[in-house]
Amino acid sequence: xxxxxxxxxxxxxxxxxxxxxxxxxxxxxxxxxxxxxxxxxxxxxxxxxxxxxxxxxxxxxxxxxxxxxxxxxxxxxxxxxxxxxxxxxxxxxxxxxxxxxxxxxxxxxxxxxxxxxxxxxxxxxxxxxxxxxxxxxxxxxxxxxxxxxxxxxxxxxxxxxxxxxxxxxxxxxxxxxxxxxxxxxxxxxxxxxxxxxxxxxxxxxxxxxxxxxxxxxxxxxxxxxxxxxxxxxxxxxxxxxxxxxxxxxxxxxxxxxxxxxxxxxxxxxxxxxxxxxxxxxxxxxxxxxxxxxxxxxxxxxxxxxxxxxxxxxxxxxxxxxxxxxxxxxxxxxxxxxxxxxxxxxxxxxxxxxxxxxxxxxxxxxxxxxxxxxxxxxxxxxxxxxxxxxxxxxxxxxxxxxxxxxxxxxxxxxxxxxxxxxxxxxxxxxxxxxxxxxxxxxxxxxxxxxxxxxxxxxxxxxxxxxxxxxxxxxxxxxxxxxxxxxxxxxxxxxxxxxxxxxxxxxxxxxxxxxxxxxxxxxxxxxxxxxxxxxxxxxxxxxxxxxxxxxxxxxxxxxxxxxxxxxxxxxxxxxxxxxxxxxxxxxxxxxxxxxxxxxxxxxxxxxxxxxxxxxxxxxxxxxxxxxxxxxxxxxxxxxxxxxxxxxxxxxxxxxx
Numbered sequence: 022x023x024x025x026x027x028x029x030x031x032x033x034x035x036x037x038x039x040x041x042x043x044x045x046x047x048x049x050x051x052x053x054x055x056x057x058x059x060x061x062x063x064x065x066x067x068x069x070x071x072x073x074x075x076x077x078x079x080x081x082x083x084x085x086x087x088x089x090x091x092x093x094x095x096x097x098x099x100x101x102x103x104x105x106x107x108x109x110x111x112x113x114x115x116x117x118x119x120x121x122x123x124x125x126x127x128x129x130x131x132x133x134x135x136x137x138x139x140x141x142x143x144x145x146x147x148x149x150x151x152x153x154x155x156x157x158x159x160x161x162x163x164x165x166x167x168x169x170x171x172x173x174x175x176x177x178x179x180x181x182x183x184x185x186x187x188x189x190x191x192x193x194x195x196x197x198x199x200x201x202x203x204x205x206x207x208x209x210x211x212x213x214x215x216x217x218x219x220x221x222x223x224x225x226x227x228x229x230x231x232x233x234x235x236x237x238x239x240x241x242x243x244x245x246x247x248x249x250x251x252x253x254x255x256x257x258x259x260x261x262x263x264x265x266x267x268x269x270x271x272x273x274x275x276x277x278x279x280x281x282x283x284x285x286x287x288x289x290x291x292x293x294x295x296x297x298x299x300x301x302x303x304x305x306x307x308x309x310x311x312x313x314x315x316x317x318x319x320x321x322x323x324x325x326x327x328x329x330x331x332x333x334x335x336x337x338x339x340x341x342x343x344x345x346x347x348x349x350x351x352x353x354x355x356x357x358x359x360x361x362x363x364x365x366x367x368x369x370x371x372x373x374x375x376x377x378x379x380x381x382x383x384x385x386x387x388x389x390x391x392x393x394x395x396x397x398x399x400x401x402x403x404x405x406x407x408x409x410x411x412x413x414x415x416x417x418x419x420x421x422x423x424x425x426x427x428x429x430x431x432x433x434x435x436x437x438x439x440x441x442x443x444x445x446x447x448x449x450x451x452x453x454x455x456x457x458x459x460x461x462x463x464x465x466x467x468x469x470x471x472x473x474x475x476x477x478x479x480x481x482x483x484x485x486x487x488x489x490x491x492x493x494x495x496x497x498x499x500x501x502x503x504x505x506x507x508x509x510x511x512x513x514x515x516x517x518x519x520x521x522x523x524x525x526x527x528x529x530x531x532x533x534x535x536x537x538x539x540x541x542x543x544x545x546x547x548x549x550x551x552x553x554x555x556x557x558x559x560x561x562x563x564x565x566x567x568x569x570x571x572x573x574x575x576x577x578x579x580x581x582x583x584x585x586x587x588x589x590x591x592x593x594x595x596x597x598x599x600x601x602x603x604x605x606x607x608x609x610x611x612x613x614x615x616x617x618x619x620x621x622x623x624x625x626x627x628x629x630x631x632x633x634x635x636x637x638x639x640x641x642x643x644x645x646x647x648x649x650x651x652x653x654x655x656x657x658x659x660x661x662x663x664x665x666x667x668x669x670x671x672x673x674x675x
Contacts, residue, residue: 109122109125127329127330178193207245210262218445246662308321346362358583376523383500387420388498408487412455447461457488500535507538531546565656570586570588625669
């Protein structure tokens, strides 16, 4: 007799597991909630506080409180500039000259020519941009948290004396026996050696239909045991389990994710070095070209510093993020979460869009499409449906929900039951009016499988029976497409000339049926997560691919696609974390609107860059040659920033 109360042992491995996960410190399970809340987005909070202090400093200066204004300005430089200053020093030690170094030089050298407020403004904007980038990066690093939460850290190991002890999954070796109770997640891959149950593989296959597992069947890690107790002989250790392989696939996919910002970084490095060298050359050579002195308001050093400040990419700093933030805000109002604005650029470049089937193109809700009596004595169809409602009224199984829905549509009410019990992996049974009633798999009645049944299963249909006394009713179920999904597919093809296809782990016949209903002819079915990832990788590298999915099996493909799009309500947590875009309300019908927003965002971002560069060139040239005073040059320079901001606000329109 197996003891159901396992002996508990200490689990210090959790400490190591967190640090191996690579998550940020704010995710640490060893910190208090207050500490986590304070540390979240602390760089962004510092930049916003710096902006407030800068505004106070400017107000005090206008009111004549110069000393107090300078005190607040010191805090601005400390909050927004100290971290960047340290980073710039480290870059210079490594002989790296980039746009960060330019910004710090421009900001701190502005103090030497009496333009500390302008330098403070540059630091605040620079700090804000960096904080936004860190926030997006931190979000990407947490992509595996959902999978790690799903993956159990302990297993109940069955000993030789049939006692059960709690052990770390890391310590469980191949060949050992583990106990998995109803409602628990299977911690390790293995084969069933005792017990009989249904397991839900939705997190691994995307198919929200329980699978019956009996002695000899293989059960993957990550499957949820539904109604029985299973004893499993472990076939793979924790580093080689199904979930471990999925985690590895997602990690590799994220590391190889296209970096669309690389050309911006390369341009900014060259720009920073050229501006610094040009400023130094002007400071040294202007006296030899003209009669200007080195020092003084008209001196070469003053003009070189003025050039360095006005040439700093203040407008460029907000040209891109401001546009993206406006687009992100607009999308959020529509229930679309974007994990970074650069994703919109990636989406606009995609030529192919791929869909998972179950839960994405379909509702993941079964519908009864056919009822047929295999054996009928006295009961009618309504009587059998009433029997089904009586037995399944409290169940959450997709088949049970479909039976109850049809029965309630016919305004039937449940009957009183006696002796209700669950048959693990098969169905449920009870007595009604002294007669045996059963709802579940046909195999539960030991009925021979006919060719018609096999043909229906090949087409992706699910079969169940309702039996009462000598009456047996066979029901066929199918998943149904989402409302208006075919209209969406048509708009994507006609308006944007996108190539559409289905990538799914479901049966080929079921996938083709859904494809024909929604208007997608190119269908790839019965794919493993690795096969799906391989096909996505090829398409992402050659044509640009947007992948829409909802299950854990989709997570590696979502991470590797040019753009991964997940469903927010029916989607698994790992799919949501691995994706770039989350449809919070499963509003997949907005995909064409989102694609149009991505195209308009890219256009406005290009406009912003042109405006920002023009402002920098005009202001720095005028300041260098002394055609305008420094304060006017700075106004011209910041004028480009204002124009860029107003242009970006256009993206707030739906």
